[in-house]
Amino acid sequence: MKIRFKNNLLTRIVIFIIVTVAATFGADIFIGLIFKESLRRNVDEMTKSKTAAQRLLASQTNQATQKVCRIHPFFGHTMQTKLDAAPLGWHLETDQNGFRNSREFDVNNVPDDVIVIGLFGGSAAFGWEVDGNQDTLASHLEELFNSRSKSNTKFRIVNLGIPGWHYPQQFFLISRIIQHLDGIITYDGFNEIMVPLGNTLAYQTALPPDFPSGLFYLPIFQKQTTEQILALYGLLMFEANYDPKSLLAHSAIYNKLRYMHWDKERNRVAKIVQLGTSVGSETSSIEAKTFATDPQSYEEIVKFGIDEHAKYSQLVDLIAKQYNIPVLHVLQPFHYADPDNPFDPTMVPTYSRLAFANGHPSVHYSKLRERFAELAKQADPDNSIGYLDLSDALKENRNNWIDLIHPSAKGNRVAAEKIIDFIESSPIRFTSVQ
Numbered sequence: 425m426k427i428r429f430k431n432n433l434l435t436r437i438v439i440f441i442i443v444t445v446a447a448t449f450g451a452d453i454f455i456g457l458i459f460k461e462s463l464r465r466n467v468d469e470m471t472k473s474k475t476a477a478q479r480l481l482a483s484q485t486n487q488a489t490q491k492v493c494r495i496h497p498f499f500g501h502t503m504q505t506k507l508d509a510a511p512l513g514w515h516l517e518t519d520q521n522g523f524r525n526s527r528e529f530d531v532n533n534v535p536d537d538v539i540v541i542g543l544f545g546g547s548a549a550f551g552w553e554v555d556g557n558q559d560t561l562a563s564h565l566e567e568l569f570n571s572r573s574k575s576n577t578k579f580r581i582v583n584l585g586i587p588g589w590h591y592p593q594q595f596f597l598i599s600r601i602i603q604h605l606d607g608i609i610t611y612d613g614f615n616e617i618m619v620p621l622g623n624t625l626a627y628q629t630a631l632p633p634d635f636p637s638g639l640f641y642l643p644i645f646q647k648q649t650t651e652q653i654l655a656l657y658g659l660l661m662f663e664a665n666y667d668p669k670s671l672l673a674h675s676a677i678y679n680k681l682r683y684m685h686w687d688k689e690r691n692r693v694a695k696i697v698q699l700g701t702s703v704g705s706e707t708s709s710i711e712a713k714t715f716a717t718d719p720q721s722y723e724e725i726v727k728f729g730i731d732e733h734a735k736y737s738q739l740v741d742l743i744a745k746q747y748n749i750p751v752l753h754v755l756q757p758f759h760y761a762d763p764d765n766p767f768d769p770t771m772v773p774t775y776s777r778l779a780f781a782n783g784h785p786s787v788h789y790s791k792l793r794e795r796f797a798e799l800a801k802q803a804d805p806d807n808s809i810g811y812l813d814l815s816d817a818l819k820e821n822r823n824n825w826i827d828l829i830h831p832s833a834k835g836n837r838v839a840a841e842k843i844i845d846f847i848e849s850s851p852i853r854f855t856s857v858q
Contacts, residue, residue, distance in 0.1 A: 494522060498600070499593050500636035502586055514555040524550055524557060524583040531582060531604045538578045540604060541569070541854070544594040545611035548756045549585025552830045557583075559833030561611065564840035572844060581609075588637030590615040590729075591736035598740055607854050608744055608751045609843070610737070613796075613815065614758055614829055617788050620729040625722070633728050726788045730795050737799060741809050750852050752810045755796050757839060759828035760785040761815035789815070807851040817842050 492511050496502045502522030509515070519529040534540050543549055543562045551560035562583035569579035584597060594610060602608075620633035631638045737753055744751045760767055763786040793815055800811035817839055818824035824835035831839060847854055 492516070493587075496522070498596055499586070499589070501588065510555075512553075514553050515557075516551075517557050523586070524560060524562070526557070529582075531601060534580060534604070538580050539569075539606045539854075540580050540582060541565075541607035541609060542582050542584045542598070542601070542605045543609050543611060544598060545585040545756065546589045546615040547585070547587035548614065548830055549611040550583065550587050551585075551836065552587055553826045554830075554833055554836065559836060561831070561836040561840055564837050565609075565843060568840055568844040572848070585611065588615070588619070590619045590634075590636070591733055592634045593636055595736045595739055599743060602743060602747050602749065605747075605749055607749060608740065609754060610740065610751070611754045611756050612733070613755045613789070613792060616729045616733040617726055617785075617792060620725050620732070621722070624725050633725060634732060726791065730792050733792065734795050734799060745806065745808060748808075750808045750810075750854050752812060752843070752847065752850075752852060752854075753796075753799070754843060755793065755811075755813045755815050757814050757816070757818040757824075757831055757835065758785075758789060759818070759820075759825060761789045761793070762786060763790075765820065807853065810846070810850050810852040812843065812846045814839055814842060 492503050492507065493501050494504050503516075503518045503524065505518060505520050505522045506527045507516060507518040508527055516524055517527055519525040519527060521531075531540070543565065549561060551557070551562075554560055557563060560583055562581045562585075566579055566581035569581065573579065584594075586593070590612065591610075594612070598605075598608060615637070619635075619637050623631040623633050623635055623638045740753075741751055759765055763784055765786075767784045793813060796811060796813060800813075818831060818835050824832055824838060826832050826835075
């Protein structure tokens with residue numbers, strides 16, 4: 425009796441499997457016959473959308489900028505990779521990741537006996553308009569670290585500054601490559617105020633204040649609401665990186681279900697772009713909720729930038745401590761940090777003039793310096809975090825400046841010497857340079 429029951433159960437299981445396989449196989453053939461052509465047409469349409477999205481993301485306001493910059497999915501933008509030319513009238517060289525290092529440099533392949541210190545920041549750290557990589561701040565720091573080393577230790581200062589970046593972009597990069605670093609130096613201040621102000625006030629279309637500089641995104645987001653901007657950017661990045669042909673790579677059932685899911689999400693985001701409002705609270709993106717209310721007043725935007733600087737500084741410190749990596753935060757030199765220096769709007773880059781249309785920049789920069797000083801006073805029992813304010817470091821010597829925002833080759837040397845002097849006299853243990 426038990427044997428007969430087992431045989432009957434086994435027979436039923438076998439029959440069930442055969443029927444299921446046959447039904448699935450039949451359904452796959454049926455769906456393939458019915459939807460094959462429409463799915464292929466959809467894939468062709470998606471391929472065109474992918475090409476259009478890539479072309480739109482690659483376009484920028486300034487054609488000269490387009491020659492040297494590229495859109496990046498994590499960091500907003502970097503420089504073009506492996507440059508070795510003077511597309512803007514001054515020579516620069518970039519590595520395989522679009523940062524201003526030698527073309528062959530790869531942070532993943534630095535010898536183990538070399539101490540790697542990352543220099544993070546915006547255009548001042550990058551070396552805007554400095555002719556040749558040899559006169560950037562990173563190069564001067566590397567020369568000083570190696571010449572003053574008290575051992576045979578070799579140092580490599582990696583230039584990881586990008587024009588238009590401020591702390592959100594720096595934090596993302598630090599988080600991704602921290603395992604390759606032995607030390608971190610941040611070098612910023614101007615963009616922490618200018619970028620939020622510029623994004624929110626200086627252009628016809630307001631961008632979220634923590635986006636990289638709006639100079640790189642305006643053609644994409646003209647006349648869009650904040651929620652539309654975020655949704656459109658996400659949609660463009662999604663389409664630009666999507667592989668439409670993968671929808672034809674599997675069984676007809678799987679392909680159809682996958683396309684239905686993709687198309688539903690795409691239509692939802694596209695509707696947000698079209699209407700500027702979320703489709704129900706349960707489907708509204710986190711990003712769209714976060715920036716549903718932009719700072720409206722000049723003072724609020726300045727405060728937003730200063731708060732972001734403090735927040736991301738502390739986040740960098742937390743991550744660095746987990747990896748036992750020292751950090752030095754440097755507030756970059758800024759000619760207009762001194763209220764006694766008359767503000768001449770013609771001496772700052774065109775795209776940032778409107779950002780400072782509400783008076784002398786020192787009024788707002790002083791608030792950043794106050795917040796920076798507060799962070800510097802916080803106790804650090806590990807002596808692994810340091811703060812250095814170089815706002816007044818270059819004084820009124822015109823030879824130290826390119827445009828009173830970006831230090832010249834000479835200004836970079838002065839700043840590098842002050843940084844290395846601070847490190848040598850500081851309890852922060854970068855290595856044997858102390």
